[in-house]
Amino acid sequence: MHLTFRDAVRKDLPRIVELLAADSLGAGRETTDLAPYEAAFALVDADPANELVVGVLDGRVVATMQLTFVPTVSRGGTLRMIVEAVRVDEALRGRGGGTQLMAEAHRRGRDRGARLAQLTSDKSRADAHRFYRRLGYAQSHEGFKLEL
Amino acid sequence: MHLTFRDAVRKDLPRIVELLAADSLGAGRETTDLAPYEAAFALVDADPANELVVGVLDGRVVATMQLTFVPTVSRGGTLRMIVEAVRVDEALRGRGGGTQLMAEAHRRGRDRGARLAQLTSDKSRADAHRFYRRLGYAQSHEGFKLEL
Numbered sequence: 001m002h003l004t005f006r007d008a009v010r011k012d013l014p015r016i017v018e019l020l021a022a023d024s025l026g027a028g029r030e031t032t033d034l035a036p037y038e039a040a041f042a043l044v045d046a047d048p049a050n051e052l053v054v055g056v057l058d059g060r061v062v063a064t065m066q067l068t069f070v071p072t073v074s075r076g077g078t079l080r081m082i083v084e085a086v087r088v089d090e091a092l093r094g095r096g097g098g099t100q101l102m103a104e105a106h107r108r109g110r111d112r113g114a115r116l117a118q119l120t121s122d123k124s125r126a127d128a129h130r131f132y133r134r135l136g137y138a139q140s141h142e143g144f145k146l147e148l
Numbered sequence: 149m150h151l152t153f154r155d156a157v158r159k160d161l162p163r164i165v166e167l168l169a170a171d172s173l174g175a176g177r178e179t180t181d182l183a184p185y186e187a188a189f190a191l192v193d194a195d196p197a198n199e200l201v202v203g204v205l206d207g208r209v210v211a212t213m214q215l216t217f218v219p220t221v222s223r224g225g226t227l228r229m230i231v232e233a234v235r236v237d238e239a240l241r242g243r244g245g246g247t248q249l250m251a252e253a254h255r256r257g258r259d260r261g262a263r264l265a266q267l268t269s270d271k272s273r274a275d276a277h278r279f280y281r282r283l284g285y286a287q288s289h290e291g292f293k294l295e296l
Contacts, residue, residue, distance in 0.1 A: 013221070016221060017221070020221070020222050029222070029223045029224065030222070030223070030224060031224050036224050036225040037221055037224070037225045038225075039225055040219055040220060040221050040225025040226075040227075041221055041225075043219035043227075044219050044220070044221060047197065047219060049195065049197055050218065050219065052221060066220060066221065066222075068216070068218050070198065070216050070230070070232070071188055071191035071192050071195060071198065072188060072192070072214060072232060072233060073161070073164060073165070073168070073185055073188050073189055073192060073200060073214065073233065074168050074177070074178070074214075074232065074233040075177045075178070076177065076178060076179050076184050076185070077184035077185045077186075077187055077188025077189075078188075079188075079191075081296070082218070082230065084218070084220060084222065085220060085221065085222040106294070106296055109296050110296050114296055115295065115296055116293060116294070116295060116296065117293065117294045117295075117296055118268070118291065118292065118293045118294075119291075119292050120266070120268060120289035120290065120291045120292070121289060121290050121292065122288060122289055122290075123288055123289060123290055129290055129292075132292045133292075135294070136294055137292035137293060137294045138292065138293050138294070139290055139291070139292055140270060140271055140291065140292070140293055141268035141269060141270055141271060141290070141291025141292070141293065142268065142269050142270075142271055142277055142287055142289070142290070142291060143266065143267075143268045143287070143288065143289025143290060143291040144266065144267050144268070144269065144277075144280045144281075144285035144286065144287055144288070144289070145264060145265065145266045145285060145286050145288055145289065146254070146264070146265045146266075146283070146284055146285045146286070147263065147264060147265075148229070148254055148257050148258050148262055148263055148264065148265055
């Protein structure tokens with residue numbers, strides 16, 4: 001199985017939302033009304049610091065992630081890449097799609113001069129944690145969220 | 149003790165780097181050469197998605213943090229605010245400066261329409277974790293980092 005990757009376009013949006021919602025945690029957080037997603041997509045799409053990526057197999061979107069490039073003063077002025085909203089079609093789990101998706105993230109990061117990739121994963125996602133550790137990630141931080 | 153807050157300007161940079169380095173973890177990550185920080189500051193300063201903030205007491209910078217606003221398609225198209233590189237002068241710990249700094253972060257986040265604040269903190273910083281929980285943050289995620 002070999003995915004190809006490209007920047008998402010507007011017509012990918014329903015499928016991206018489907019992937020975000022097809023998940024035990026995501027199901028409770030996403031809605032069926034596309035309007036708020038379209039407004040958000042327009043912002044992401046217009047922002048050079050953000051890349052919404054899709055992975056395609058046989059013409060179908062089967063994976064997605066968002067990359068955000070953040071210039072920071074800390075760590076000697078490191079450009080960081082934040083990886084968010086990583087999803088792979090459940091039907092394709094365990095076939096290397098996630099590994100290919102993250103390799104694409106790291107390639108894009110290095111191309112832009114990022115020296116650090118960082119991500120958070122819900123504490124209940126033990127499989128995802130093993131996956132990231134296997135890719136070489138250090139599970140070094142606690143992640144906190146607050147609704148504003 | 150009452151801090152005032154403003155966006156950082158270029159001449160705050162040496163003091164910001166001092167605050168970043170005055171820390172058991174930061175000490176090994178920061179350098180004394182200001183050049184890379186100046187380049188990074190120029191990027192942060194030019195980017196409307198990023199706010200480098202300083203807290204001032206009696207004319208002296210005693211606290212800093214970086215806020216990054218990230219439009220996302222997930223969670224119904226939520227604008228997220230990421231809080232990074234939070235530091236308060238050690239001499240002022242326990243006097244409410246951190247609480248005032250985070251209140252400023254949340255005020256700025258709400259002003260820009262962010263509905264979620266998120267941050268990560270090194271697993272060794274137990275005091276910081278208690279502080280964030282006390283502010284209402286859910287310690288819900290594992291944080292991963294990979295050098296690229």
